[in-house]
Amino acid sequence: MTLTIFPPAAPSRGTTAGPLDVLGVPGQVNLDYAATAPCARVAADAVADLLPWHASVHRGAGALSRRCTLAYERARQTVGDFFGARTDDHVIFTRNTTDALNLLARVLPAGTTVVTFGGEHHANLLPWPPGSVRLPVPADPAGAVRALDAALGELRRGGVPGRDLPVLVAVTGAGNVTGELWPVTELARVARRHRARIAVDAAQLAPHAPVDLTALDVDYLAVSGHKLYAPFGAGALVGRADWLDAAPPYLAGGGATSHVGAATHDVRWATGPARHEAGTPNLLGAVALAAVCAALAGADRDALHDAEQALLARLRDGIAALPHVVELRAFGPDSPRVGIVSFVLAGRDSAEVAAHLAADHDIGVRDGLFCAHPLARRLLAEAAGRSGRRDLPPTALRASIGLGSTEEHVDRLFAALATLG
Known part of the structure; x- marks a missing residue:
């Protein structure tokens, strides 16, 4: 008898290939790596x-x-x-x-x-x-x-x-x-x-x-x-x-x-x-x-880093281009970072936005204060001050990327967010 551990799922080919392919469900866009990253093929095989x-x-x-x-x-x-x-x-x-x-x-x-x-x-x-x-x-x-x-x-x-x-x-x-x-x-x-x-x-x-x-x-x-x-x-x-x-x-x-x-x-x-x-x-x-x-x-970490940074830049630039979206940050806008971006939609409840992205666009992001309540609340207040918006919600959204993330994934997020403006 063959033991099946995972339901049928195809590797998500993005910034890597081979043992570091990650398992994913076709059609679903996972932008919640910072909470739990998908399983690498090499881990499942082990x-x-x-x-x-x-x-x-x-x-x-x-x-x-x-x-x-x-x-x-x-x-x-x-x-x-x-x-x-x-x-x-x-x-x-x-x-x-x-x-x-x-x-x-x-x-x-x-x-x-x-x-x-x-x-x-x-x-x-x-x-x-x-x-x-x-x-x-x-x-x-x-x-x-x-x-x-x-x-x-x-x-x-x-x-x-x-x-x-x-x-x-x-x-x-x-x-x-x-x-x-x-x-x-x-x-x-x-x-x-x-x-x-x-x-x-x-x-x-x-x-x-x-x-x-x-x-x-x-x-x-x-x-x-x-x-x-x-x-x-x-x-x-x-x-x-x-x-x-x-x-x-x-x-x-x-x-x-x-x-x-x-x-x-x-x-x-x-x-x-x-x-x-x-x-x-x-x-x-x-x-x-x-x-x-x-x-x-055994991987080329420099190549993985460069690919992720290019995708992160695309993600941040796309969010910045949306007039109703405000990014959260603690340091300056050019401070080095990994593939995590938190943001809010002016006039929109973050939990409702996350639910809409999941139900109507098959996109998974995180909403809330991310188990960092003191920091997240401070950043939300600072974002309101920088943007001059008084209609920012009390919680945020977070999109995070990694191995297996693609340009198509982040572009789908932009398109979905644009419909909520």
């Missing part, structure tokens, strides 16, 4: 190949279990290599970026001050302990560097109690509302100067550009497979081992221990990734994520 062998990981002596354990640990190595993990870093598989950042929040040494910006996704705003510092969204990337330098300087000078305690800077690599790139390298340099660590939410950056912990000189990296063309429920936290090995397990249970005695206190926890991966892991998610990482590692 899952299909392993399914007949699917068994327990780390817990069995049979051939199936041994093969799955090897596949799982190879996936860990592949993901670590792809993101430039150092030899003493841990690669811990999680459910997604939110899970990874919550894990990091749980292992912070006592008294750690976390410094973030107000433009973060909720996953990088909500997990941090009381006393965290949230800096305003700057007007440009250089402003972010200056603001962080000033804030860390104040912390170390004693403006906040516990100036000698650990400090963690947590910042996005690319904003999920606007796609704008944050100056991670410069922020890392500032963090180093002030003896702080830095964690990067790379959920939106990793699908569009190479991300290397060593090259960026950052301490932790959080990613989601479902943003990276591997929508099988796996993500990763990659980074320095010391805080991870010193903290209690994120989850208590089987696989996280090296010894459990009869007494309730007689427990020795494992070190390494196993310490925070209790229970049966998401083997297929890890393998799918690793398959995409390997395929991207």
